[in-house]
Amino acid sequence: MWMSTFARFALPALQRSTSAMACQALRARCTPGSLPSCLTSVQLRRQHTLGSASVPVARHSVRHVRALDEERLMEVEWEDGGHSLYPFTWLRDNCQCPQCTLHSAKARKLLMSDLDIHTGVDVVEVTNDNKVSVVWPDQHHSVFDADWLKKRCFSPAARQAMQEELFLNERYYWDSTLRIPTADYQEVLHDDKAALAWLLALRRVGIVYLRGAPTEQGQVARLAERIGYLRLTFYGHTWQVQDKYQANNVAYTSGRLSPHTDYPALHFAPGVQFLHCINQAVEGGESEAVDGFHMAEQLQKEDPEAFQTLATLRVDFTDTGTDYCDFMLQSKKRIIDLDADGRLVRINYNNATRDSVLDLPLHQVQPFYRALKAYVDIMNRPENVVTYRMEPGDLVTFDNWRLLHGRRSYVSSPDRLRHLEGAYLDWDEVMSRLRILRHAVHGNA
Ligand SMILES: [Zn+2]
Numbered sequence: 001m002w003m004s005t006f007a008r009f010a011l012p013a014l015q016r017s018t019s020a021m022a023c024q025a026l027r028a029r030c031t032p033g034s035l036p037s038c039l040t041s042v043q044l045r046r047q048h049t050l051g052s053a054s055v056p057v058a059r060h061s062v063r064h065v066r067a068l069d070e071e072r073l074m075e076v077e078w079e080d081g082g083h084s085l086y087p088f089t090w091l092r093d094n095c096q097c098p099q100c101t102l103h104s105a106k107a108r109k110l111l112m113s114d115l116d117i118h119t120g121v122d123v124v125e126v127t128n129d130n131k132v133s134v135v136w137p138d139q140h141h142s143v144f145d146a147d148w149l150k151k152r153c154f155s156p157a158a159r160q161a162m163q164e165e166l167f168l169n170e171r172y173y174w175d176s177t178l179r180i181p182t183a184d185y186q187e188v189l190h191d192d193k194a195a196l197a198w199l200l201a202l203r204r205v206g207i208v209y210l211r212g213a214p215t216e217q218g219q220v221a222r223l224a225e226r227i228g229y230l231r232l233t234f235y236g237h238t239w240q241v242q243d244k245y246q247a248n249n250v251a252y253t254s255g256r257l258s259p260h261t262d263y264p265a266l267h268f269a270p271g272v273q274f275l276h277c278i279n280q281a282v283e284g285g286e287s288e289a290v291d292g293f294h295m296a297e298q299l300q301k302e303d304p305e306a307f308q309t310l311a312t313l314r315v316d317f318t319d320t321g322t323d324y325c326d327f328m329l330q331s332k333k334r335i336i337d338l339d340a341d342g343r344l345v346r347i348n349y350n351n352a353t354r355d356s357v358l359d360l361p362l363h364q365v366q367p368f369y370r371a372l373k374a375y376v377d378i379m380n381r382p383e384n385v386v387t388y389r390m391e392p393g394d395l396v397t398f399d400n401w402r403l404l405h406g407r408r409s410y411v412s413s414p415d416r417l418r419h420l421e422g423a424y425l426d427w428d429e430v431m432s433r434l435r436i437l438r439h440a441v442h443g444n445a
Contacts, residue, residue: 173294196437206399220423241420248321259404260350265319270424277390284410292347306371316355346401
């Protein structure tokens with residue numbers, strides 16, 4: 001059932017192992033009525049449901065606290081029998097008193113130069129209202145809230161939970177069978193629950209469709225204002241995708257666009273893209289999308305050497321022209337961008353702006369082409385590509401760091417000009433709004 005299929009997109013328990021097998025397991029587990037209690041869902045258009053993960057509200061009680069002076073650690077024993085350890089230095093650094101913290105800015109006032117990183121403690125104890133009190137050797141006094149401490153526990157599990165709450169890095173990987181999550185444009189603009197569900201799905205699935213936008217320019221900017229502000233680039237605050245004479249971008253023609261990410265010629269490519277259909281071609285112009293992270297994972301399984309090549313070699317991208325103003329961009333990017341832990345961060349690939357300058361030693365040129373071809377071949381497999389046709393009033397929002405999108409060629413006719421308006425945002429702004437909405441909808445857990 002579609003509702004359950006959708007609900008799993010929002011499952012906070014979806015681990016990094018988003019292999020087909022893991023998805024199968026989730027599908028099996030996630031039948032209506034058996035949803036985890038931490039999951040609430042918001043009904044959107046028709047049968048489509050956007051799930052939203054609530055932050056569990058739990059009050060933690062301290063049973064006992066003691067100083068392990070030798071290790072310079074404070075140990076908290078929780079009412080449930082669990083233990084947490086906190087370094088003295090970290091506790092002193094994060095004293096929440098008004099002298100050490102500027103509460104109006106939620107920012108640290110204590111200077112690094114005033115922090116004794118070898119401090120001991122005089123007294124640690126549990127207060128009557130179940131807080132942890134620390135008196136330092138200079139008689140400075142700190143009081144820590146139990147829940148505040150619990151969330152900042154240094155155990156691997158607690159750290160992982162906190163990071164997931166902050167960054168929502170668990171993704172739902174998909175292929176051509178994806179039914180694109182869909183929400184109502186007006187509801188997203190005016191209802192916090194709908195907006196939260198939209199952004200959660202945008203983060204986890206990477207693509208969300210909005211229906212019911214007016215068929216006039218200005219809607220992508222309005223949607224960007226719902227979040228914060230849009231990202232200005234050389235193509236302007238927003239940009240008009242149309243068949244243009246003397247086009248300064250291949251997007252501004254009626255030809256096919258193979259799957260690409262936008263703007264790898266910028267070292268910091270836009271994180272999120274909005275595309276609003278104002279007018280569609282009579283024939284052709286269907287949109288295509290591929291899950292670049294899922295395809296990278298497939299490449300890693302099928303051809304680890306090719307994956308390694310794309311994850312290590314830096315490729316030159318270029319973009320030159322005049323639009324908002326004149327520009328002459330150059331960048332160097334890995335096509336598969338991994339973080340220090342080997343996790344996928346971003347796909348950077350646009351064949352149109354990949355530079356003829358290729359800064360590689362001769363012996364790496366052919367392996368590079370072989371690797372890129374292997375990745376692109378996987379992305380072009382019909383079982384991996386989602387195809388959809390935008391109609392006037394439709395608006396698609398997607399993760400430009402993860403998805404590759406394309407378009408089939410279309411027949412350009414002067415009396416019915418295909419016209420999409422686009423805009424970019426960055427993930428920082430989107431995640432900021434998502435966290436604020438989560439607090440508004442679920443409370444300050
Ligand atoms: Zn203080």
